[in-house]
Amino acid sequence: xxxxxxxxxxxxxxxxxxTTGIAPGDHxxxxxxWLNVLPPLKAAVDFGxxxxxxxxxxxxxxxxxxx
Numbered sequence: 001x002x003x004x005x006x007x008x009x010x011x012x013x014x015x016x017x018x019t020t021g022i023a024p025g026d027h028x029x030x031x032x033x034w035l036n037v038l039p040p041l042k043a044a045v046d047f048g049x050x051x052x053x054x055x056x057x058x059x060x061x062x063x064x065x066x067x
Contacts, residue, residue, distance in 0.1 A: 036060065
């Protein structure tokens, strides 16, 4: 983590989310799934909003974007 910014008081951090166990040919197919991770994470960190899907009937496996 970086020290707080003297002007804004914001603390910054770098976050790495690696994928493991994915065959090289399957990597491109996994990329759309990151759209299900990154915006909800930003909403939670920046605004304290929980955008997670709480309906098991509407998941990635059933063809919904929110999984």
